[in-house]
Amino acid sequence: xxxxxxNIDHVATIRQAxxxxxxxxxWAAVQCELAGANxxxxxxxxxxxxxxxxxxxxxxxxxxxxxxxxxxMTESIVKIAEKIxxxxxxxxxxxxxxxxxxxxxDCVKYKKRLAEVVxxxxxxxxxxxxxIAPEESQIIASxxxxxxxxxxxxxxxxxxxxxxxxxxxxxxxxxxxDLAFKNKLVVHAGHGLTYRNIAAVxxxxxxxxxxxxxxxxxxxxxxxxxxATTQMIKLIxxxxxxxxxx
Ligand code: PXP
Numbered sequence: 001x002x003x004x005x006x007n008i009d010h011v012a013t014i015r016q017a018x019x020x021x022x023x024x025x026x027w028a029a030v031q032c033e034l035a036g037a038n039x040x041x042x043x044x045x046x047x048x049x050x051x052x053x054x055x056x057x058x059x060x061x062x063x064x065x066x067x068x069x070x071x072x073m074t075e076s077i078v079k080i081a082e083k084i085x086x087x088x089x090x091x092x093x094x095x096x097x098x099x100x101x102x103x104x105x106d107c108v109k110y111k112k113r114l115a116e117v118v119x120x121x122x123x124x125x126x127x128x129x130x131x132i133a134p135e136e137s138q139i140i141a142s143x144x145x146x147x148x149x150x151x152x153x154x155x156x157x158x159x160x161x162x163x164x165x166x167x168x169x170x171x172x173x174x175x176x177x178d179l180a181f182k183n184k185l186v187v188h189a190g191h192g193l194t195y196r197n198i199a200a201v202x203x204x205x206x207x208x209x210x211x212x213x214x215x216x217x218x219x220x221x222x223x224x225x226x227x228a229t230t231q232m233i234k235l236i237x238x239x240x241x242x243x244x245x246x
Contacts, residue, residue, distance in 0.1 A: 003202075003240065004233050005039035005068055006032040007190075007213025011225075012042075012050035025055045028225050029063050035229035039066030039087075041211045046074060047096055053080060060084050068211065070131070073110065073117050082120060088127040090151055090188075090211070091117065100191075100214075104132040104153045107141035115145040122146070129188060134176030143183035150180050151188040151211060154201055158192025166200070174204050181206065195219065195235060202240035210236060 011028040015021065029040045040063050042051045059067055069086040071077045072094035081089050091114070093105050107114055107130055118128045129149035132138040133156075142150050157169035177187045189201055190211030202210070212232060220228040 003207065003209055003236055004037050004229070005041045005066065005188075005190075005209050005211045006037045006216055006225075006229055006232075007041040007043070007070075007211055008032065008217070009041075009043050009050045009213055010217040012052070012055060016050055025051065026058050026062055028220075029059055031224075031226040032229045033063065033065050035226045036233050037065060037229055038209060039063075039068050041068040041070060041090070041213070043070035043092070044077060044080065046072065046077065046094060056080070056084050056086070060086060066209075068129075068209075070211075073113050078117055078120065081126065082124055085124050085126055088129060088149075089121060090129040090131050092131045104135075104138060105130050107132060107138050107145065111141050111145060114141070114147075118146045129186075131190070134172045136176075136179060139176060139180050139183060139185070143180075143185055147185065149186035149188055149208065151190050151209075152176055153191050154189050154193055155191040157201065158194070158197055170200055170204070173201065177204060177206060195232065198232065198235050199239040202236045202238075205241040207240075 008025045008028045011023050011025045015023055032040060044051050044056055067086040068088045068090055069081055070090045070092050071081060073091060091105050093103060121128045127148045129151050130142045130147050131151045131153060134152050152173050160166040160169045180187045186208045188209040189207050193210060193212045194215035216228045216232055
C-alpha cells in the first residue's frame with residue numbers, strides 16, 4: 001500500500017458543472033485503487049457543490065481501500081457519517097464562500113463539540129482525524145479529545161515562495177509531527193500538494209497519509225486518473241521514508 005489518498009472531489013465537480021451523471025466518482029475511485037492508492041478521500045460539503053450523499057453511500061459499498069470522509073462538525077453531516085460509516089473522517093472547518101478548505105479546524109475553540117463527535121464516531125468504529133495548522137495548541141487539543149490522527153495543513157508550505165520560507169514551513173511541519181507522535185497521534189498531511197512540491201513533504205519521516213486532490217485530478221485530465229495516481233505514488237515512494245507513523 002502506498003501512502004496516497006486521492007481526493008476525488010473534482011471528478012464530481014465536473015459532473016456537477018452540467019448536473020449530469022458523468023464522470024462518476026465511483027469510476028474514478030476504482031481507477032485510483034487499481035493504481036495502488038492507499039485510500040479515497042471525498043469531502044461532503046453542506047452545499048453539496050461536488051460530492052453528494054449518493055456518492056458517499058456508493059463509495060462506502062465499492063471502495064476496498066480506505067474511505068476517508070472530509071466533513072465539518074455540523075449535526076446533519078455528523079449524522080450522515082454515523083449512518084454511512086466510512087473508515088475514517090477528517091474534520092475540517094467549512095465556510096460556504098470558500099473555493100476550498102481554507103484554514104485548519106480550531107480544535108481549541110470547538111473542543112467540546114470535537115470530543116462529542118470523536119466519541120460518537122468511535123462508537124461506530126470510525127477513525128477520527130483533524131485537519132489542523134501545525135500548531136502546538138491544536139495538536140494538544142486533538143490528542144486531549146481522543147482523536148486518532150491529525151492531518152497537518154500543508155497549504156502554507158505550498159504557498160511559500162522563497163527557499164527560506166519553504167524551509168521555515170517544513171521545519172514547522174516536522175516539529176508538529178514530532179509533538180503529535182509524542183501525543184500518540186498518527187500524522188497525515190495535505191492541501192496544496194503537487195507533483196512539484198511533494199518531495200520535501202514526503203521526506204518528512206513518519207507521515208501516515210497524504211491527501212492530494214486538485215493536482216492529481218488536473219493531471220488526470222491529460223494523462224488519465226490511473227496514470228496520474230501512479231505518478232504521484234512513485235514520487236512519494238522515491239522521496240519518502242518507508243516508515244509511517246501507523
Ligand atoms: N486535505 C484536506 C483536509 C482538504 O480539505 C483538501 C481539499 O479538499 C485536501 C487535503 C486536498 O487539497 P488539494 O486539492 O489542494 O490537494
